Structure formats: structure tokens, C-alpha cells
Amino acid sequence: xxxxxxxxxxxxxxxxxxxxxxxxxxxxxxxxxxxxxxxxxxxxxxxxxxxxxxxxxxxxxxxxxxxxxxxxxxxxxxxxxxxxxxxxxxxxxxxxxxxxxxxxxxxxxxxxxxxxxxxxxxxxxxxxxxxxxxxxxxxxxxxxxxxxxxxxxxxxxxxxxxxxxxxxxxxxxxxxxxxxxxxxxxxxxxxxxxxxxxxxxxxxxxxxxxxxxxxxxxxxxxxxxxxxxxxxxxxxxxxxxxxxxxxxxxxxxxxxxxxxxxxxxxxxxxxxxxxxxxxxxx
Amino acid sequence: xxxxxxxxxxxxxxxxxxxxxxxxxxxxxxxxxxxxxxxxxxxxxxxxxxxxxxxxxxxxxxxxxxxxxxxxxxxxxxxxxxxxxxxxxxxxxxxxxxxxxxxxxxxxxxxxxxxxxxxxxxxxxxxxxxxxxxxxxxxxxxxxxxxxxxxxxxxxxxxxxxxxxxxxxxxxxxxxxxxxxxxxxxxxxxxxxxxxxxxxxxxxxxxxxxxxxxxxxxxxxxxxxxxxxxxxxxxxxxxxxxxxxxxxxxxxxxxxxxxxxxxxxxxx
Numbered sequence: 001x002x003x004x005x006x007x008x009x010x011x012x013x014x015x016x017x018x019x020x021x022x023x024x025x026x027x028x029x030x031x032x033x034x035x036x037x038x039x040x041x042x043x044x045x046x047x048x049x050x051x052x053x054x055x056x057x058x059x060x061x062x063x064x065x066x067x068x069x070x071x072x073x074x075x076x077x078x079x080x081x082x083x084x085x086x087x088x089x090x091x092x093x094x095x096x097x098x099x100x101x102x103x104x105x106x107x108x109x110x111x112x113x114x115x116x117x118x119x120x121x122x123x124x125x126x127x128x129x130x131x132x133x134x135x136x137x138x139x140x141x142x143x144x145x146x147x148x149x150x151x152x153x154x155x156x157x158x159x160x161x162x163x164x165x166x167x168x169x170x171x172x173x174x175x176x177x178x179x180x181x182x183x184x185x186x187x188x189x190x191x192x193x194x195x196x197x198x199x200x201x202x203x204x205x206x207x208x209x210x211x212x213x214x215x216x217x218x219x220x221x222x223x224x225x226x227x228x229x230x231x232x233x234x235x236x237x238x239x240x241x242x243x244x245x246x247x248x249x250x251x252x253x254x255x256x257x258x259x260x261x262x263x264x265x266x267x268x269x270x271x272x273x274x275x276x277x278x279x280x281x282x
Numbered sequence: 283x284x285x286x287x288x289x290x291x292x293x294x295x296x297x298x299x300x301x302x303x304x305x306x307x308x309x310x311x312x313x314x315x316x317x318x319x320x321x322x323x324x325x326x327x328x329x330x331x332x333x334x335x336x337x338x339x340x341x342x343x344x345x346x347x348x349x350x351x352x353x354x355x356x357x358x359x360x361x362x363x364x365x366x367x368x369x370x371x372x373x374x375x376x377x378x379x380x381x382x383x384x385x386x387x388x389x390x391x392x393x394x395x396x397x398x399x400x401x402x403x404x405x406x407x408x409x410x411x412x413x414x415x416x417x418x419x420x421x422x423x424x425x426x427x428x429x430x431x432x433x434x435x436x437x438x439x440x441x442x443x444x445x446x447x448x449x450x451x452x453x454x455x456x457x458x459x460x461x462x463x464x465x466x467x468x469x470x471x472x473x474x475x476x477x478x479x480x481x482x483x484x485x486x487x488x489x490x491x492x493x494x495x496x497x498x499x500x501x502x503x504x505x506x507x508x509x510x511x512x513x514x515x516x517x518x519x520x521x522x523x524x525x526x527x528x529x530x531x532x533x534x535x536x537x538x539x540x541x542x543x544x545x546x547x548x549x550x
Contacts, residue, residue, distance in 0.1 A: 102504060118514045120516065160507060
């Protein structure tokens, strides 16, 4: 079966034109290859400047590769004929909740995508109501977005993506600008969408979020350094350090306990597991 | 505090006027402006005032709300009044040095001031009873026939609605920048006018740069949601004329007839 996303040898260079000296180019993504089968929940983890956001923008043709190819359900993002098809297959939610809302009324904003696709008005209404219920914002449908909290705005943005009935949604650091409560709500919705069969690509620099995925892709300097289940990655202290990521608190504590010579298993990585492990110490 | 601002001056209420199609109200307002310039007697203005009074009554917008809009233009009304007052030759009523008030001047200036006041009250009824988004939607539909002459009606309407949408966002941004600059010791309250305007520069430049960043983000988000112009686009809320609009149209036409007829009546 054709994977929903197939990235082959993707390279992307930003061109920097400076007044003094010749134009230089900066390689943000460097020879990346991977496939995502339908229905998977993939987290892409990396520190700032690792190229993860640039990679995300290639997944629905917002950027086109300098070298290599990206296929969405077998459609190459370079082909202009398929671009609207690709963008309605792969939805996208961005970091800043304010800057991606188009309309001054919540429900009109959710309708924006389907309207662009030329969907029948009755059908748009149905999709908008469904999408707003899915993110728990139906009651706020007539409000103005600037009256809502950051987390609520981000849920509207997610509803806007859902209303286009995508098979896959790429979340580009959706929680980076939210408070803990909003962050939790957004992650909840992401899990529910995954359970409903939508392929989820979550770009993040929060390790706690990355741990919740089925599969983890770690990026550093535009390259993929690790591609494995998050359990395996977080059990390996060397790998975490190599990716120059900050140790999550639970992992740091586990490592410290191990270093002190206590019999704690290296596979421990959630709060519950750690509590369990500590309780079993004499 | 910036969160609480309302866009435009819309007064939320559930009246017949509020529920009229925005197109009816826009065309009605245009007609009203034309009528104000057709009227050539005070009796004619009497008719207009009567009609406007009935309209305000039906719309349930409090009168003090309507007069609030006049405050901003009091100066212009006064200037028009004074200019007209002293500029006409005719029967002298009052004379002092180079200032002369004539009967014609007095008549004329009262006439012009009344016309201006009615113009402002009448047009503000449009924005008081119509949501900004409905206005832009109505405008898009009204301008559609001009598409074939190269007028980008959809783009104009979208630009207007995005501008409205981002007023609160930019206000919040301004607030943030001001606080950041104040934390660095910027002073916006003291000094003379020129000094104070100069002090605004450290706010305006980051705001300007920031608005480009926002525009870039928004363009990307719109593209990701398949925006590709007005062609082949549908609307969730298709605006349609209802029976109300038919009735309003007939009333507007009748009133236009009355105003035109009043021109030929020997009225004061």
C-alpha cells in the first residue's frame, strides 16, 4: 500500500541575499528520507534550527524541495495540478494561534477552508458544526476570536483544518505559545484525532509531547539522526544527549538514580512508572 | 482592557433593521445621501427627519448612541455654519466691522448645517445596525457586477475583513511593545507634542515590522487552507434577499418619490 507521506532525499536551501557580498545559501533540510504509513502518529523532535519546521512546510507543498521529492498519496508536491488536492489531504496547524485565524467570527473562520474548496453551503455548515464539536468549541461559534484564550484559538485553528476533511494533519509546534492548560487541551484533541484514524505529524520541541507518539523522528542540523519508537529513544541517555536535547525531568531523575547505583530500570520514562520503581526500592 | 473593545460601532439588537440584508442597507444609505442633496426646503428636511425618526425607532438603537457619533464632527459642522453665515450678500441683519450677517446667509448656513447633521446621523445608522462582516459581505456582492471591468470585488472585501479581524491583534501587539519599551525606560507621557511624537517611533517601527511577520504567517496559513482567490469559492452563509428587503425597497422608492415631489412644492 502507498504510504500517505513519502519523502525521498529531501534537501531545502534558503537563499540569503545580503547587501554586501554574494548571495549565500543555508541548507535547512539536508537529504531527508522517510515514509509515513496511513494512521500513524509521528512526532518530529529537534532543537531550534534543526530544520523541523522547514520539513513540515514541505508536507503540503507550502515549500518545494531544492532537491529530492515529496509524495502525498502518490502525488508529487512539485506538480501544480495536484496542489489543492495535496493541501486538502494534508491539513496544517501552525504555532501562533493569532496569525492563522482569518475571520472575525469563529464559525466563519472554520468555514474558510471548505469555502475555498468550493464545497456546497449546506455541507459546509454540517462540517463546521462537526469540527467545532470535535474540538469542544461549538458553544463559542459566534464569538470573536480575539475574545478567546490562546488555547481556544488554537482549537479553532484545528477545527479549521478538520473541516477540510484531511487524512493527515501536520501540527507545527501547536503548543509552543500556550499555557499548560491550553497545551493539555490541544494534546488531548491530537490524541482523539489520531484515534479517529487521522495520520498525525507533530512537530515539537517538548519531549513530554514527543513521548506520546507511536514513532519518533529526531532531527539535528537538517538531518534525521534517529527514527524509532519514543520508548527506545528515551531509554537511551546517549542518544538524547547526542541530539543536544534537554533531558526531560523524569528521565534526568531516572539517570541520576541509576548513577547513584540504585536498581532502577532504564526503560522507566513516565511519572507513574518512576513512582512505581521508587516504591519498590528498599 | 484591549480585549473588550468592540469593532466599529455596531449596536447589537434584534430589530427588523438589523436583520435586513446588508445590501439593502448600503443601497438605502446611498439613496438617502442622494435625497439629502435633492431636498431644497426646510419642509423637505422635515420629511427626512420624520422618516429618520421612524427608522431609529424601529431599529431600537438608543438616541444618545446615535448622537455620540456627532461629537467627532461638531467642529466641521460649526465651520460650515460660520463660513456660510458670513459669505452671502443680501438683506443685512447684523453688521460689525467687516462681519456681515445677511438673511440669505443665515438661511443658507442653517440649511447646510442641518444637511450635514442629517448626513452623519443617517449614515451612522448603517454601521450601527450592520455587523462589519455583513458589511464587507454585502459590499462584495454589490461590487460583483463590476468584476468584468477589472474590479477585484472579492479581494477588496477580503482585505477589508482581514483589516477588521487584525485590529485587536495589532492593538495587543502595540500594548506589548509599549510595555517592553517602558520597561527599558521609554517615556510616553512627558515632554511637548513634538517630543512625544518622537517617542512614539520606538513603538511604530517594531509594530511595522511585526505586521509584516503577521502578514507572512497569515498568508501561509491561508495557502495551507487552499485559498486561491475568489474563483470557484463558495460561501457558508449565502446572503439572500428576503421579503423584508422587498418591503424596505418599496418604502425606499416611495420616499424617494416624496422627496422629489417636495422639490416642486412651494414650501419654506
